[in-house]
Amino acid sequence: MANLLEAILTRGAKSPAHAQFLRKQRIQDILVRLAQIALLIVLLAFWELGARYNLIDPLLFSQPSKICDTFTKMLLAGELHQHIMVTVVETIVGFLLGTVFGTVIAIIIWWSPFLSRVLDPYLVVLNGMPKVALGPTFIVAFGGGYGGIIAMAIAISIIITTIVVYTSFREVDKNLIKLARTFGANKRQIFGKIVLPASFPTIVTTLKVNVGLAWVGVIVGEFLVSKSGLGYLIIYGFQVFNLTLVFVSLFIIAICATVMYQAVAALESRILKKRE
Amino acid sequence: MKSRQIIRFQDVCKTYVTLNGETEALRNINFAVSEGEFVAILGPSGCGKSTILSLLAGLFPPTSGTILIRDKKVHSPSRQIGYMLQQDYLLGWRTIKQNIMLGLEISRQKTRANEQYALELLEEMELLSFQNHYPHQLSGGMRQRVALVRTLATRPDILLLDEPFSALDYTTRLRLEDLVIETLRRRKKTALLVTHDIAEAIAMADRIIVMNTKPGRIKKIIPLPASLTSKPPFASRKAPDFQKYFQLIWKEMNENG
Ligand SMILES: Nc1ncnc2c1ncn2[C@@H]1O[C@H](COP(=O)(O)OP(=O)(O)OP(=O)(O)O)[C@@H](O)[C@H]1O
Numbered sequence: 001m002a003n004l005l006e007a008i009l010t011r012g013a014k015s016p017a018h019a020q021f022l023r024k025q026r027i028q029d030i031l032v033r034l035a036q037i038a039l040l041i042v043l044l045a046f047w048e049l050g051a052r053y054n055l056i057d058p059l060l061f062s063q064p065s066k067i068c069d070t071f072t073k074m075l076l077a078g079e080l081h082q083h084i085m086v087t088v089v090e091t092i093v094g095f096l097l098g099t100v101f102g103t104v105i106a107i108i109i110w111w112s113p114f115l116s117r118v119l120d121p122y123l124v125v126l127n128g129m130p131k132v133a134l135g136p137t138f139i140v141a142f143g144g145g146y147g148g149i150i151a152m153a154i155a156i157s158i159i160i161t162t163i164v165v166y167t168s169f170r171e172v173d174k175n176l177i178k179l180a181r182t183f184g185a186n187k188r189q190i191f192g193k194i195v196l197p198a199s200f201p202t203i204v205t206t207l208k209v210n211v212g213l214a215w216v217g218v219i220v221g222e223f224l225v226s227k228s229g230l231g232y233l234i235i236y237g238f239q240v241f242n243l244t245l246v247f248v249s250l251f252i253i254a255i256c257a258t259v260m261y262q263a264v265a266a267l268e269s270r271i272l273k274k275r276e
Numbered sequence: 277m278k279s280r281q282i283i284r285f286q287d288v289c290k291t292y293v294t295l296n297g298e299t300e301a302l303r304n305i306n307f308a309v310s311e312g313e314f315v316a317i318l319g320p321s322g323c324g325k326s327t328i329l330s331l332l333a334g335l336f337p338p339t340s341g342t343i344l345i346r347d348k349k350v351h352s353p354s355r356q357i358g359y360m361l362q363q364d365y366l367l368g369w370r371t372i373k374q375n376i377m378l379g380l381e382i383s384r385q386k387t388r389a390n391e392q393y394a395l396e397l398l399e400e401m402e403l404l405s406f407q408n409h410y411p412h413q414l415s416g417g418m419r420q421r422v423a424l425v426r427t428l429a430t431r432p433d434i435l436l437l438d439e440p441f442s443a444l445d446y447t448t449r450l451r452l453e454d455l456v457i458e459t460l461r462r463r464k465k466t467a468l469l470v471t472h473d474i475a476e477a478i479a480m481a482d483r484i485i486v487m488n489t490k491p492g493r494i495k496k497i498i499p500l501p502a503s504l505t506s507k508p509p510f511a512s513r514k515a516p517d518f519q520k521y522f523q524l525i526w527k528e529m530n531e532n533g
């Protein structure tokens with residue numbers, strides 16, 4: 001038994017010293033995991049017991065067992081699918097369009113240095129502006145349905161995408177452009193063969209950042225108008241003072257956002273692995 | 277019999293203008309290069325060596341004077357010229373094979389035959405087995421050889437080499453010098469090599485243009501004897517004349533005026 005444990009801990013070792021090193025690292029890893037799980041259990045236990053013994057107000061803070069209960073019930077009754085779908089789709093559409101539109105604007109202003117100088121102050125102001133403040137305007141302009149909400153998600157990410165991607169276009173090594181020019185490249189070729197592929201990692205990274213931003217846009221949008229979605233569930237929960245429902249929604253959002261972020265991060269590392 | 281002059285610089289001046297003012301990079305540059313000749317431009321940092329190559333490559337026009345290639349004025353980058361920059365500048369997102377095709381793609385000559393030619397060049401550089409690798413998987417010397425293939429793939433007849441070996445270690449450098457000279461001689465290419473390494477200039481060139489700085493001017497043009505130009509660079513370095521010319525050029529570069 002002890003031998004088996006030792007074998008697992010030192011698996012892949014190249015020498016006794018390496019084995020010792022691996023063993024130490026792996027024990028450390030296991031301890032970290034255990035501590036993380038323990039912390040979660042302690043927090044949940046405090047929450048549960050605190051609510052049960054009225055140390056914290058269960059009406060305000062709900063409690064894990066009730067949240068879990070409500071979640072399973074709603075899930076089995078099929079009351080969640082719809083909301084999850086709506087929000088997830090809105091978010092995906094939002095962050096993809098935000099990234100695409102932002103990149104397209106970046107391409108346009110890269111093409112025309114004059115335009116880029118003209119637009120510069122506007123970008124600065126728009127970037128500094130809290131986009132959610134424009135929420136009501138979007139609802140009026142694009143309607144209270146998906147349109148307004150997706151517009152919200154795009155608005156939040158588009159300007160920063162434009163700025164980041166444009167900056168990376170400009171920071172492409174001038175010598176690579178010189179290289180293309182020595183072969184007689186025109187502007188389109190310089191962009192297509194050098195600037196865009198060189199900036200591709202930045203664009204993929206913005207995609208990752210935009211996932212987070214799109215969630216903010218979508219949830220805020222749903223707060224403002226919608227009849228479905230996780231943001232709507234939160235607002236509805238508050239209105240009927242069903243805080244358990246609010247926590248169920250938060251819990252689902254946390255999971256969906258993490259899954260989506262990890263998926264984009266995985267895509268990123270796959271795409272970038274081949275490069276330096 | 278003197279062969280035809282393929283490159284001619286006539287009273288070429290270049291002044292860079294920027295917001296902060298202007299820099300006179302070149303003043304009254306006059307020289308000519310014959311077909312098949314290998315000329316080295318030797319001078320201290322900032323004397324305008326790279327500027328001469330960029331002008332010849334048609335990347336920007338001179339402030340005054342004329343640059344002729346085969347009696348035609350240089351306007352824009354042309355296919356007759358292959359430019360090898362100071363570093364390899366291989367594109368990290370392309371495989372070696374895709375990298376050497378860059379020039380062919382840009383000049384829209386990516387035919388079967390030309391692709392085949394590029395791969396043959398790669399084989400000549402003993403790098404064919406690396407065609408599907410990415411640049412970061414190669415050593416500095418290998419990368420520079422790939423850059424040479426990329427330059428030669430478009431079949432230019434004039435090669436501009438801007439300190440192509442400066443980033444390499446000494447041994448790799450000596451080996452590459454021989455390889456480059458052999459490759460160029462076999463294909464009868466005309467070449468202009470920029471360097472600030474006296475020994476490299478003597479080992480590789482048929483003729484050396486020594487430059488002065490601030491502003492960049494030609495100080496002297498020194499033809500090298502057959503004892504130095506007929507051998508591969510590594511052998512030239514051991515020739516008796518080598519030291520003599522080294523001293524001569526050293527003195528030339530270190531006296532003022
Ligand atoms: N794009 C530019 N704008 C303004 N000044 C420039 C530019 N390029 C070069 N110069 C200036 O012109 C002069 C000659 O530059 P150049 O690059 O041709 O020198 P070089 O001989 O190649 O130097 P090195 O050996 O360091 O490469 C330098 O003083 C440099 O500062």
Ligand SMILES: [Mg+2]
Nearest residue numbers: 325326327438
């Ligand atoms: Mg230079």
